[in-house]
Amino acid sequence: MEAKEDLLVVDRLKTQFFTYGGVVEALDEVSFEIEKGEIFGLVGESGCGKSVTATSILGLVSKPGRVISGRILLDGEDLLRKSEREMNSIRGSRIAMIFQDPTSSLNPLFRIGYQVAEPYIHHQRRAKRKALSDATGILAKTGLPDADEKARNYPHELSGGMRQRAMIAMSLTCEPDLLIADEPTTNLDVTIGRQILDLVKDLQREFGASVLWITHDMAVVAQMCDRVGVMYAGSIVEKTDVRTLFRNAKHPYTERLLRAIPSAATSSDRLEEIPGSVPRLIHPPTGCRFHPRCDYAAPVCSETKPLEREVDPGHWVACHRFSGPKDGT
Amino acid sequence: MKLGNYILRRAAMLVPVLLGVLVLIFVIAYVIPADPARAWAGQRAREEQVQALEERYHLNDPIHVQVYTYLKNVILHFDLGVSPTTGRPVRDDLKAFFPATFELALCAFVLAIALGIPLGVVSALRRNRPADHFSRIVALTGVSTPLFWLALILQFVFYFKLGWLPAMGRSTIDITRYTGFVLVDSVLNWNWTAFGDAAIHMILPAATLAFYSMGYLVRITRGSMLEVLEAEYVVTAKAKGLPRRVVIYRHALKNAIIPPLTVLGVEFGWLLGGTVLLETIFAWPGMGRYAAGSIVMVDLPAVVGYTLIVALVMLLSNLVVDILYSVIDPRIRVGGKGR
Amino acid sequence: MKSKAKWLVLVLLSLVVGLAATGFGAADKLVYLFYGEPGEADPATAYDMRSATLINNVYDRLLTYPGADATQFAPMLAESWEVSNGGLTLTFHLRRDATFHDGTPVTAEAVRYSFNRVLTMNQPPAWMLSQMMNLESTVAVDAYTVQINLTQPYAAALGVLTHSVASIVNPAVVEANGGIVAGQENTWMNQNEGGAGSGPYTMSEWIPAERLTFERYDGYWGKKALTKTIECPIVPEVGTRVLMLLAGDADVHDQFPETNVADLEGAANLSILTPATFNIDFIALGCRGAMAETAVRQAVSYAFPYDMVLEFVYNGLAIRSTGPIPSGMFGYVDPVAERRYTYNIIKANQILDAAGWAWQGAAGEGYRVKNGVELGMEVLAPIGEEVKMQEALLWQDSLRQIGFNLKIREIVYAMMYRTVRNHETDGIMSGWLPDYADPDNYVDAICASGNADAIYGNEYNNPTMDSLILQAKSETDVVQRAALYGLIQDLSFEDAPYVWVSQRSNVVILSSAVQGFYYNPILPIDFASLYKD
Numbered sequence A: 001m002e003a004k005e006d007l008l009v010v011d012r013l014k015t016q017f018f019t020y021g022g023v024v025e026a027l028d029e030v031s032f033e034i035e036k037g038e039i040f041g042l043v044g045e046s047g048c049g050k051s052v053t054a055t056s057i058l059g060l061v062s063k064p065g066r067v068i069s070g071r072i073l074l075d076g077e078d079l080l081r082k083s084e085r086e087m088n089s090i091r092g093s094r095i096a097m098i099f100q101d102p103t104s105s106l107n108p109l110f111r112i113g114y115q116v117a118e119p120y121i122h123h124q125r126r127a128k129r130k131a132l133s134d135a136t137g138i139l140a141k142t143g144l145p146d147a148d149e150k151a152r153n154y155p156h157e158l159s160g161g162m163r164q165r166a167m168i169a170m171s172l173t174c175e176p177d178l179l180i181a182d183e184p185t186t187n188l189d190v191t192i193g194r195q196i197l198d199l200v201k202d203l204q205r206e207f208g209a210s211v212l213w214i215t216h217d218m219a220v221v222a223q224m225c226d227r228v229g230v231m232y233a234g235s236i237v238e239k240t241d242v243r244t245l246f247r248n249a250k251h252p253y254t255e256r257l258l259r260a261i262p263s264a265a266t267s268s269d270r271l272e273e274i275p276g277s278v279p280r281l282i283h284p285p286t287g288c289r290f291h292p293r294c295d296y297a298a299p300v301c302s303e304t305k306p307l308e309r310e311v312d313p314g315h316w317v318a319c320h321r322f323s324g325p326k327d328g329t
Numbered sequence B: 001m002k003l004g005n006y007i008l009r010r011a012a013m014l015v016p017v018l019l020g021v022l023v024l025i026f027v028i029a030y031v032i033p034a035d036p037a038r039a040w041a042g043q044r045a046r047e048e049q050v051q052a053l054e055e056r057y058h059l060n061d062p063i064h065v066q067v068y069t070y071l072k073n074v075i076l077h078f079d080l081g082v083s084p085t086t087g088r089p090v091r092d093d094l095k096a097f098f099p100a101t102f103e104l105a106l107c108a109f110v111l112a113i114a115l116g117i118p119l120g121v122v123s124a125l126r127r128n129r130p131a132d133h134f135s136r137i138v139a140l141t142g143v144s145t146p147l148f149w150l151a152l153i154l155q156f157v158f159y160f161k162l163g164w165l166p167a168m169g170r171s172t173i174d175i176t177r178y179t180g181f182v183l184v185d186s187v188l189n190w191n192w193t194a195f196g197d198a199a200i201h202m203i204l205p206a207a208t209l210a211f212y213s214m215g216y217l218v219r220i221t222r223g224s225m226l227e228v229l230e231a232e233y234v235v236t237a238k239a240k241g242l243p244r245r246v247v248i249y250r251h252a253l254k255n256a257i258i259p260p261l262t263v264l265g266v267e268f269g270w271l272l273g274g275t276v277l278l279e280t281i282f283a284w285p286g287m288g289r290y291a292a293g294s295i296v297m298v299d300l301p302a303v304v305g306y307t308l309i310v311a312l313v314m315l316l317s318n319l320v321v322d323i324l325y326s327v328i329d330p331r332i333r334v335g336g337k338g339r
Numbered sequence C: 001m002k003s004k005a006k007w008l009v010l011v012l013l014s015l016v017v018g019l020a021a022t023g024f025g026a027a028d029k030l031v032y033l034f035y036g037e038p039g040e041a042d043p044a045t046a047y048d049m050r051s052a053t054l055i056n057n058v059y060d061r062l063l064t065y066p067g068a069d070a071t072q073f074a075p076m077l078a079e080s081w082e083v084s085n086g087g088l089t090l091t092f093h094l095r096r097d098a099t100f101h102d103g104t105p106v107t108a109e110a111v112r113y114s115f116n117r118v119l120t121m122n123q124p125p126a127w128m129l130s131q132m133m134n135l136e137s138t139v140a141v142d143a144y145t146v147q148i149n150l151t152q153p154y155a156a157a158l159g160v161l162t163h164s165v166a167s168i169v170n171p172a173v174v175e176a177n178g179g180i181v182a183g184q185e186n187t188w189m190n191q192n193e194g195g196a197g198s199g200p201y202t203m204s205e206w207i208p209a210e211r212l213t214f215e216r217y218d219g220y221w222g223k224k225a226l227t228k229t230i231e232c233p234i235v236p237e238v239g240t241r242v243l244m245l246l247a248g249d250a251d252v253h254d255q256f257p258e259t260n261v262a263d264l265e266g267a268a269n270l271s272i273l274t275p276a277t278f279n280i281d282f283i284a285l286g287c288r289g290a291m292a293e294t295a296v297r298q299a300v301s302y303a304f305p306y307d308m309v310l311e312f313v314y315n316g317l318a319i320r321s322t323g324p325i326p327s328g329m330f331g332y333v334d335p336v337a338e339r340r341y342t343y344n345i346i347k348a349n350q351i352l353d354a355a356g357w358a359w360q361g362a363a364g365e366g367y368r369v370k371n372g373v374e375l376g377m378e379v380l381a382p383i384g385e386e387v388k389m390q391e392a393l394l395w396q397d398s399l400r401q402i403g404f405n406l407k408i409r410e411i412v413y414a415m416m417y418r419t420v421r422n423h424e425t426d427g428i429m430s431g432w433l434p435d436y437a438d439p440d441n442y443v444d445a446i447c448a449s450g451n452a453d454a455i456y457g458n459e460y461n462n463p464t465m466d467s468l469i470l471q472a473k474s475e476t477d478v479v480q481r482a483a484l485y486g487l488i489q490d491l492s493f494e495d496a497p498y499v500w501v502s503q504r505s506n507v508v509i510l511s512s513a514v515q516g517f518y519y520n521p522i523l524p525i526d527f528a529s530l531y532k533d
């Protein structure tokens, strides 16, 4: 396999929320890496920890939450050891993020152009006027019609698709190394969603950024990603390139996910067809967190947490069924 | 432009509202089982004097004639009638008492905003830390302390015990009263002694009056700020790597200020009304006391005049708030459909 | 930044200067507290105690009372007077040195003008003059002689002329400021003095709801006022007045509320006087239904806990009243023990038993009935008068012991009048403040059939009482007249149309430095006699 350079390495990341009800073990030793120029997909049911992974990387885990342990290496530097100030200079400039809901993610009281221009003003110290005209430029690049006029509009005056284009423009202002897209098409209708997918892909090629693409939609994964991590209840259970995933998925949960894709036509539907429900993460199931729902569950599954193993080169699975002879059980 | 049109339209709407208020007061006055002329003349006056008063104030006319007569006098002569209890034209009374109340309410209003909103913001930013506990206690005390009690305590401490502040009145120095607003008039007279005198007279009543509103504003601001800080656009702003002060004071505060702003109109009305008690305690020559006395005496001309002016101020202050709101929030289309 | 700092210093400086300027204490200034705003400054319109305080110090009348004595008259604008023609003609000889505040002399014509002005304007207090004179009555015989030909003899006529309504006003000032309009008040005179008076003080300032200021009139004909300036802040809240008195920022306060006396007791810088007033409190009994029976009215009069009320409700700041005429006034007689009511439940029960009111159940339980009617009444208690409410509650309690059901209804003053006049209730916790110091002012209003119903709605109607009152009105012989009032009082005991409760004290608070204070129960405070050491 061709050795490529890793841009981001997430290593045994553990994030927890200290709520009144108890400790929510949202991320349980999540590890993956994203190569330069790669689109890495993170897929899983709602609530499995995808967004927490993203906010952990940005250092913006929301209030009762905290990263407990692990490492997040960006170009070899551990973000978890950075000061708030250093992180601030990384956010929006080296790592940018696109959120799921462009409506609530844009500030309703500021003009689109200003919001897009802010990173220029604060990261690149451009004069406000220059920043605003540059913002119009990048807005145009995202295919926003009449970017000049739209820049002067407020968010509520734009359609959902246009808003998401504005969000994308905002994230690309400083030509980030890593773009995190957290389900950016979920709230858009199918056609618009497609356009956004194409747009991100085009821009990614043009800017050469790496992308962490978060989705619950297998069809989107197939269309967008180079490699994929499948998440279940706070852990990555299977990790491989996208072709292998669709042809040779190993993990019982991944199998289920793939079976649950109804048809291409309705591919953006949510994955609600998987029987059983996502476990609560305050007292997660012991051993393999999937065992209460797993068709193959063996006694060991409820006792020991399965380790990730490279079953084929570049294909990692965390399941006792694939633990191999070395484990002896 | 659009805003100008909007203001004009809203101003035009004042007329029917005021008319409605007027008719309403007359109807109420008409149906309550009181005997206004007897109340004015006193228990001892003979029937003929009472009848003379009824005659003079058209009390025996049918209600529509009373309303018509009143309106005619207001519109043609700007004459609000003579108050049978003070014996003065209501217009003069209001001219004398309204500025005192308005000045007090306005000072309290400014004080409440100047303290309440920053405290609320600090409280939200320092959630569950000492600063938060402090301002929450202040807020709770503010909204739960009876006004008269607070007034008496402050008076006792700052007037009687310490002797720092006067206990009553608006001023002790005579100046020409051009506007009736003593703080303004003392400046117009270029009399700084009088200004200082008026200012120290203002401190106790304004502080007392401001206290409740301040507590209320702290609570609203804190709640709204906490909510806004969790909003996704604030996360967006952080994800953009904006400095904390920009995230908080630009992105969050501008949104968080809207709920407190929307209650300000009502709050100002409350302050105008809340002065009654304080006007009594601090011997403040205001409209609230005048109104309270007039209501007890069924002094119709005074009550009608008072109600009209309060309604007018309430409507105007709500208009101002609406305009401010629409200036801050582009989603409120000033020219568009009425809210 | 720098200019901001300058500004701050300026503001602070002016604060300090302002603070220094607020201190009172000039020796020729005295602070008298008003607890509420006077109604009007116009003698023809004003009809309340606070207005009278203002008017009496600014305007003069023909005659007055000497000092604290309210039983005889003293000269004022009139040096002397005669009553002739069987009490129908009053002749006044005016002093020649009296001047209005604009320096013009007070003449007989001014007197005629003043009285006819009151009659023409016909404002609430006008009845006092119109009951005994009309527009032809007053004649200026010469520049300094006035003759008043009464429309009917009235023994209290001189007393009427001491009231503020009979103040003499300066015709020139009135004519220059609105003149006289029949049936209407004069809004300028309501608020200003402007040389219209001839009294020891001029009213130099009246800022509504804020303060009034009086300045000595140096051209006064009589003894000049001892203090140059009387400043009168209007302070409605009693707590604030208490603090001002304690702090020494106020010198004189009369009609101080009984309930707050305790707040001032023991203050070294204050003295407290409690002279008896002519104000009486009583309960009007509507003489209808069960109350139409004299026996029932007598019984409820025996069931009133007089001593307990005087001690605990009035805090000892009142004396017992035994009839419509207050003690200390001409015509008052102190009744013998058996001709006055005392708290006597046994006697009350005996009276009701004899009158055929039987207990519904066992004796002492529930209420009495007769012919299917339950024994009881409703009484109105005006809202805001704590004393009257407490009185009613104590009475209600003891009435239970005689099987009498008292219902108490609280009501605002403005609504009380109609309720009373329409007989929509049975009684009122009420009282009488005199207009002038004559028993007729009391008995005519309280016991004469027409007025008793018009004012108290009590339908009391005893022809003997009415004729006694009429007789006393015009009786010129003082001894005869006093005897008639003795009979009236005794009849008021017998008929019991009211429960006679109390005669109140006026609580006067003086700072220790104040000298010259005297109290006349019929006159408002006399500023001219007050001074500070």
Ligand SMILES: Nc1ncnc2c1ncn2[C@@H]1O[C@H](COP(=O)(O)OP(=O)(O)O)[C@@H](O)[C@H]1O
Binding pocket: A017, A019, A024, A026, A044, A045, A046, A047, A048, A049, A050, A051, A052, A053, A062, A063, A064, A065, A281
């Ligand atoms: N602020 C929070 N407080 C408590 N628990 C949280 C919070 N945010 C996320 N979680 C928990 O973390 C888990 C993962 O959430 P998230 O990453 O948002 O899921 P998704 O994969 O749908 O993006 C969820 O089970 C949720 O309960």
Ligand code: SF4
Binding pocket: A251, A252, A253, A288, A289, A290, A291, A292, A294, A295, A296, A297, A298, A301, A306, A318, A319, A320, A321
């Ligand atoms: S470890 Fe066991 S329970 Fe978990 S997925 Fe594999 S077989 Fe199923």
Ligand SMILES: [Mg+2]
Binding pocket: A047, A050, A051, A052, A182
């Ligand atoms: Mg999510």
